[in-house]
Amino acid sequence: MAVDVQAPPDKEVDTPVPPRRRRNLLSRIWRIYLVRRLVYAVFVTWLVMTGTFFMVRAMPGDPVEVLAGRLSQQGINLEQARQQAKQSLAYDPDAPILQQYWEYLTNLLRGDFGMTISQRGTTVVDHVMEYLPWTLFSVGAGMVIAIVVGMGLGMVMAYRRNGWFDHLLSNIASTLSAIPNYLGAMALILIGSAWLGLFDFWSMRGRLSEGVEPGFDAVFFGDALYHAILPIVTYAFTITGGWMLVMKASTTEVLSEDYVTVANARGLKGRRVGLAYVGRNSVLPLVPQVALALGTLVGGAIIVEQILSYPGVGQLFINAITKRDYPVIQAVVLILTVAVVFSNLVVDMLNSWLDPRIRTGDAEEAGA
CATH class of the missing domain: 1.10.3720.10 (MetI-like)
Known part of the structure; x- marks a missing residue:
């Protein structure tokens, strides 16, 4: 005779969260005005940062040629100057562009902006903070x-x-x-x-x-x-x-x-x-x-x-473009982008605090 075996009444059984409930939770989170503005600010910052990374590398000339030209003026053979220039960079200029981009992102998430190309041994953060x-x-x-x-x-x-x-x-x-x-x-x-x-x-x-x-x-x-x-x-x-x-x-x-x-x-x-x-x-x-x-x-x-x-930063930016100092160009553009985007974010938050209808989506009705 078969006997039904049931779990002890005091033992909790883990039940997965229904997908519909998860969607409702995400929907409620997305309705929060601050969350939407934060996501937008981060997205715009990432978009500008990514565009800058690829655009500076599409510019005519590159740091290796600039550094090699300086070294060749000191009487060094042009080919040897190129090799020394490559070794002095903090990244591999011959690596695939997507690999360089991935390394740039991972270093940036750790707060590492890299080393300057124009001033050997100086970090980008220290160099930018001078201006x-x-x-x-x-x-x-x-x-x-x-x-x-x-x-x-x-x-x-x-x-x-x-x-x-x-x-x-x-x-x-x-x-x-x-x-x-x-x-x-x-x-x-x-x-x-x-x-x-x-x-x-x-x-x-x-x-x-x-x-x-x-x-x-x-x-x-x-x-x-x-x-x-x-x-x-x-x-x-x-x-x-x-x-x-x-x-x-x-x-x-x-x-x-x-x-x-x-x-x-x-x-x-x-x-x-x-x-x-x-x-x-x-x-x-x-x-x-x-x-x-x-x-x-x-x-x-x-x-x-x-x-x-x-x-100031403007003069630093122009000098970095002239010298093809990619890390400094990227850092300056990122700083300026963050300043503008997040100042807009602060203004949005202040505006929504002064007029709560903005964060509830009734601002258009209020202006009608």
Whole structure:
């Protein structure tokens, strides 16, 4: 007689998660706004990084030929110079391109950007960090000045709209917003130094004056500001106009809202209405402009720093292209991409916090 054998009641039996439940879990995770934006940011960064890797290797000339040319000038046979150049590289230039790409990705995930080609024995991180702080300082200072001045003047223009003051500043802002930053840099040198003699451009080149050493003292900071003042003025000068126009439009729209009319009818002081009702709501549409302005300044810094002879990341990037220093080119492009992409991510998160309808997908309905 057959006897049914059953598992003991106290013993748990592992049951696989149904595929439908897994799909529902992934769907719920994907609905999270932060997750979607993070995936998008990582994808864009990977796409730019991969495109840069293959494009720099499609450029005419290669590091081996550049290094071999330098060695041959020292009296070394050209073939021997090529062999020495290959041995001095931190990667195998004869390896298949996909193998080089895989090694680049695996090293990058470990935080290893490689070694520079133009300066033997120097890591890419150390080399880039010699230039990056100076660009961050000049771009950051110029952007802060442009935002503060542009938003302040834009709000005044909105309050005095259709008057002579508004027309004057609107024309000035439209002109400034149409000037590329590299043209602004050239105009600054031509008009300020060559024509008017307001400053000595030749003494303001570089990072620091001769004999000044980096340190936490007034001499260092004062001299660093003296040499960075031209790029700071260039960045602030060329984007202030855009901030003025955007702030004026945003403030004008808010001034026509019913809650502002009610606040004025209740007899609230003008300063309180301007700050608590108008100013706060006018700034909200301007938040995404921060990331756009940052991308414009960082991209334009490559040319501006060359024109003004300011040794920042832009000048490093141009030198790396000239010397076919692939690791440095890839690192600079990656840093600039991460700066722009993740600044957009931060702005998106801040915007979704200020307006929760964005992360719930109701932003379009709210604007209708």
